Structure formats: structure tokens, C-alpha cells
Amino acid sequence: MIEDFSLDKEFDEEIDLTPLIDVVFILLxxxxxxxxxxxxxxxxxxxxxxxxxxxxxxKKQLVITINADGEIFHxxxxxxxxxxxxxxxxxxxxxxxxxxxxxxxxxxxxSVVDEARLLNREDISITTLPAGRE
Numbered sequence: 001m002i003e004d005f006s007l008d009k010e011f012d013e014e015i016d017l018t019p020l021i022d023v024v025f026i027l028l029x030x031x032x033x034x035x036x037x038x039x040x041x042x043x044x045x046x047x048x049x050x051x052x053x054x055x056x057x058x059k060k061q062l063v064i065t066i067n068a069d070g071e072i073f074h075x076x077x078x079x080x081x082x083x084x085x086x087x088x089x090x091x092x093x094x095x096x097x098x099x100x101x102x103x104x105x106x107x108x109x110x111s112v113v114d115e116a117r118l119l120n121r122e123d124i125s126i127t128t129l130p131a132g133r134e
Contacts, residue, residue: 044068047102048129061097061125062087068101070108084115095123 044065064087065073072079074087088096096116100109116124 044099044101047100060093061095062091063097063099064112065099066101066104066108066112068103070105072108072112081111081115084112085119088116088119088121095125096121098124098126100126 044067063074064079064084067073072081072084079087096112098109098112113124
């Protein structure tokens with residue numbers, strides 16, 4: 001008596017794509033979730049400085065961005081010059097980190113620094129690129 005141990009006659013020879021689709025959906029959800037935690041940033045051409053160094057307290061700082069047109073932003077939202085004092089008073093503890101486009105008018109930069117100084121804030125840092133880096 002010889003028994004047939006071969007594969008089932010009803011075995012489907014096609015590849016089941018269900019596990020692959022599940023993995024793709026899980027990866028898609030992962031990328032959607034992680035992308036919500038990335039802080040939106042504005043495109044700014046930073047100035048270069050030979051003395052530029054990395055700051056260890058960057059995550060704790062209040063970030064203010066000034067683009068080439070002189071517009072002021074906080075967390076990607078436009079900020080008028082009249083709103084700067086209120087923003088600085090709402091965030092007294094962290095330092096102020098300025099991202100200023102190299103083509104920005106000096107007047108916009110000066111208005112932010114001036115408002116900070118009027119509120120006795122001396123904790124201002126300016127983010128620049130190290131010399132030789134594009």
C-alpha cells in the first residue's frame with residue numbers, strides 16, 4: 001500500500017498577497033503618524049558663520065523665523081510685529097532662537113531683537129550655517 005504524500009491536489013499555486021498588503025498598510029500608517037510629529041519648517045537661506053556651533057538647548061527654545069520678504073513666523077504661522085511682545089511674554093523660560101534668511105531686511109530682524117530686549121530678554125541665539133556648508 002503506497003500512500004500519496006504529495007501536496008494537496010487543491011493547492012492554489014498563486015501567491016497570496018494579503019500579508020504583503022497588510023505590511024504595506026502598516027508601513028503607510030507608520031509614516032503618516034511619524035510625519036505628524038515633524039515640525040513644519042519654512043525654507044530659509046541661512047547666513048554662514050565661521051563660529052557657528054550646535055546648541056544643546058535648541059529643542060527648548062522659542063523658534064522665530066524671518067523669511068526673505070521680512071515676514072515673521074512662529075510654528076509656521078505668520079506673526080505680526082504687534083504680536084511679538086505677547087508671544088515673548090507667553091514663553092518666558094526658553095531662549096529665543098532666530099532663523100533669519102540672509103536676504104531678509106535688517107528691519108524685521110531688529111524688530112524682533114528690539115522687542116525681546118524691551119522685555120529684558122538676553123537669551124537670543126541666531127541660527128547660522130557653518131562656513132563651507134551649503
